[in-house]
Amino acid sequence: MKSFLFYLLLFLHTDSDSDHTQLSKRVQKAITKERLAESQSTGLRLCVDLSMTDFMSDKEISRLAGQLRRLYGSNKRATHPFRLILTDLREDSRLYRECVRMNDGFLNYLMEITEQSCLDLFPAETVVYLTPDAEEALETLDADRVYVLGGLVDESIQKKLSLSRAGELSVRTARLPIDEFMVKKNNSKNFHSKILAVNQVFDILLTFCETSSWTHALQAWFPASKGYTIPAGDSAPLPAAAQPQGDD
Template sequence: MDHISSHLACDLPLNGVSEDMDLLHIDVEAEVVDTKPGRDEALCSKNVLRKQRHWEKQIAAKKSRRKEEKQRRKQNREEESASTAEIPHFTKRVMKAITRERLIGAQATGLKLCVDLSMTDSMSDKEISRLAGQLRRLYGSNRKASRPFHLFLTDLKEGSRLYKECLRMNDGFLNYMMDVTDGSFLSLFSTETIVYLTPDAESALETVEADRVYVLGGLVDESIQKKLSLSRARELSVCTARLPIDEYMVKKNNPKNFYSKILAINQVFDILLKFCNTGSWTEALQMWFPQGKGYVVAQEAS
């Protein structure tokens, strides 16, 4: 018994020392491990700060663009209100009849604008959907215009992806007051009268003439294949022109350093409408050229 007791007594202190050593070992390891996260946290903090500053710049840029767009819309509303202040108010039924008569008149004597839809086969479903939306907005602008264009849609084949998407997205598409054909615009108009509008043309459009037919390439290209509409026009041997952006606009500083002269077909159409009503490219570009494209009307032009 004494031998067993003494043996246990000898083990107890050793176990205690062993536990203390284990604890000491753990503390040392903890101190060693803790030194690494400190450096990692410092690096992490720098990355977080850098990302935060970048995010804040993006937010500030978006707020600035929204503010500019809001001011421009306000200005547009004020101008529209001023232009219609003396016009008597009619019921919706009467206004619909007036609009219809105006569009019928345009089909007889209005300026001619055609959307060439022959390049849709190479477009994705998403691009087709965007193009259908642009056609809806283009037609909506023409309905509201005091002097609407005579509109044509060419190479729009019944049953095609674009045709089906127009039916799906645009209520009353089949009743749109425009000429629609599955043939080429060359079957409707003589080559000498056609002006194909493309951002890559050398010559700037100076005016809009009654004896000309202005053609827009119905193209939404998210992969940005350059000069597609220009190649199309050259293939058909027709005259080309571009909006006079270089003549009336300059680049402005923007956080993304982004500049583009490529516009949606409804945006080009709104600029043409405004020019035809005012005779001023400055006013037309100032009102309808998108702020996010990185250009503003030059001060000397305004």
């Protein structure tokens, strides 16, 4: 594969606007591929545990497939992508088939897909399983750790399946520091939830890696519909790379 430097040099020696447009897309695509390839050896390790899909309905499976597409898109755009690993994903599973059906190019995604679990790949003492039901708040991200997100949609997460799964694995658990950096806000339904889609948690972690600020990360990606907000006076202008998205 030609390196992005090849395309960059070609771009600089091209005259027409149409050729520039075509080459600029090729340059960006090549840069993205190299960045994702490099992340496989240097990126912070993050697994999505997909072992719990038997608990999910077909509708929930489809939602999860869409969330994985958004998650991968965020990793592609990141300045410093994670080393992304989908674990416990069997080729004969409903989720695998739905990912292939819904997500164009899924089989060519620049990430690792395996039927193995995170403990087959990494020592248990390095694993931190993120679950909203954990007692310990996540303070920072450590390059020596392996972070695991439970591949569940909102309805399933409420059953504390991710906490139970972490217990089965006998690994450390942690939660996003929502209580430490956010407060409940009044709303007509008195609704407050800390349960997020897997892609939302991923975006929060990516932004924290870029900014070293939980305030920035939560302000950018924690949905307003969940009933929490950054306290007045603590909020700050969001970095250009952190643009809030939809709920899932």
